[in-house]
Amino acid sequence: MSKARELAELGAVYNSGALSNRNMVYNGAMQVAQRGTSSTGLGATSGYYTVDRFATNFGGSTSGRITMTQESITDLAGFSKALKIACTTADTSLASSEYFTIAQSLEGSDCQRLKKGTSSAEKVTVSFYVKGNAAATYVFELQDQSSREISQQFSVTTSWNRVVLTFIADTSGAITNTNTYGLGFSFWLAGGSNFNSGDSADLNSTWNAVGNDGSRAAGISNFFDSTSRTLFITGLQIEVGSEATPFEHRPFGDELARCQRYYFQSPSYSAGSSGTGADVQFYHSYLKSANNWEWSTGFFPVEMRANPTLTSSDGATDGKIGHWTSGGGGSTQGHDPWQVLPKTNRIVVNEYGTGSIYGFYFNYKADAEL
Numbered sequence: 001m002s003k004a005r006e007l008a009e010l011g012a013v014y015n016s017g018a019l020s021n022r023n024m025v026y027n028g029a030m031q032v033a034q035r036g037t038s039s040t041g042l043g044a045t046s047g048y049y050t051v052d053r054f055a056t057n058f059g060g061s062t063s064g065r066i067t068m069t070q071e072s073i074t075d076l077a078g079f080s081k082a083l084k085i086a087c088t089t090a091d092t093s094l095a096s097s098e099y100f101t102i103a104q105s106l107e108g109s110d111c112q113r114l115k116k117g118t119s120s121a122e123k124v125t126v127s128f129y130v131k132g133n134a135a136a137t138y139v140f141e142l143q144d145q146s147s148r149e150i151s152q153q154f155s156v157t158t159s160w161n162r163v164v165l166t167f168i169a170d171t172s173g174a175i176t177n178t179n180t181y182g183l184g185f186s187f188w189l190a191g192g193s194n195f196n197s198g199d200s201a202d203l204n205s206t207w208n209a210v211g212n213d214g215s216r217a218a219g220i221s222n223f224f225d226s227t228s229r230t231l232f233i234t235g236l237q238i239e240v241g242s243e244a245t246p247f248e249h250r251p252f253g254d255e256l257a258r259c260q261r262y263y264f265q266s267p268s269y270s271a272g273s274s275g276t277g278a279d280v281q282f283y284h285s286y287l288k289s290a291n292n293w294e295w296s297t298g299f300f301p302v303e304m305r306a307n308p309t310l311t312s313s314d315g316a317t318d319g320k321i322g323h324w325t326s327g328g329g330g331s332t333q334g335h336d337p338w339q340v341l342p343k344t345n346r347i348v349v350n351e352y353g354t355g356s357i358y359g360f361y362f363n364y365k366a367d368a369e370l
Contacts, residue, residue, distance in 0.1 A: 023248040024110060026053040028236040030081040031252055032259045033070040040067045048369060051083045052259035053104050060098030060192065064091035064224030071232065076129060076160045082234035091224040100190040100223060105370035108145065108175045108182030113240050116144065117174025126165045127244040128236040132156040133228055136221040139188040140165055145181050146173040147210045151203045153219060156231065164244040170207040179305050181370050188217035190224050260302045266363040296349045296360050303345040308366035310342040321362040342366065
């Protein structure tokens with residue numbers, strides 16, 4: 001792309017009122033992976049497994065299975081990480097209700113710039129880099145909180161290519177300015193006849209109500225057709241307007257904080273009998289009353305989207321916490337927390353203490369995904 005072209009595109013974005021923070025996608029360069037860098041055997045249960053903010057969604061009861069990886073790459077200038085999906089168990093005959101998507105959900109408050117549902121609604125341009133082990137056709141879909149959606153096909157080859165898709169403005173379906181679901185996107189990688197029973201001409205190329213009419217992912221390839229099938233995605237950007245500008249690289253710390261609004265886990269550790277394993281998450285505790293009630297408070301690194309679902313562990317068992325004793329050593333007593341209250345930005349632990357207990361230690365996971 002020439003410098004003149006880049007400047008023209010940036011100028012068009014500036015006229016729309018956004019030059020920085022124009023990318024609506026979280027973790028589009030695939031740099032943050034708090035849960036881990038690889039997860040195998042995926043296909044039976046939807047959820048978040050590796051790269052932050054990118055969920056795997058499986059419908060029906062497909063026997064197909066995948067491995068999902070945060071992959072280090074060296075063959076695409078400007079990018080060092082990509083989301084890699086590899087088929088490990090094939091399913092060459094999908095039932096009508098089966099599907100597989102990679103998706104992200106955005107808060108309504110982050111979507112107001114689209115002016116959706118008004119006479120001033122904006123076009124939306126999506127761009128990303130993609131490659132696979134062989135030629136394939138997939139679908140990128142946008143869907144709003146009113147279950148209105150629009151889709152476009154894109155092609156994959158064995159080389160990195162930047163896909164650019166511009167979607168028309170939608171003067172219906174206003175997005176509520178809240179911390180709940182406002183707009184989502186999905187990469188459709190497999191779908192049975194309920195979603196894929198035609199060709200590109202059957203796609204919902206205008207905003208329409210979602211329906212199982214075969215049009216949502218019409219004409220796509222089946223990612224589960226072979227155990228050789230792979231797909232790499234990075235540099236994902238969604239922005240207002242009809243121009244795809246150069247990818248907006250954010251500092252890693254900024255991207256991590258954005259992701260921690262939705263998910264955070266404390267440093268993991270392996271507590272032995274003394275409770276002195278590596279990276280112990282320790283909260284000092286204070287005497288609450290003469291009856292030995294103890295309390296302790298910890299804080300999340302950023303304010304989370306909403307009260308998260310909290311899972312604690314004493315280093316050995318989920319749902320447990322450990323006690324720090326007067327002798328200075330640890331004791332993995334495996335107590336059930338009397339109370340672990342997830343707040344918007346803090347955790348409060350209350351428990352009845354016996355003996356000389358000076359604090360709690362535990363690690364935890366906090367999930368506030370949409």
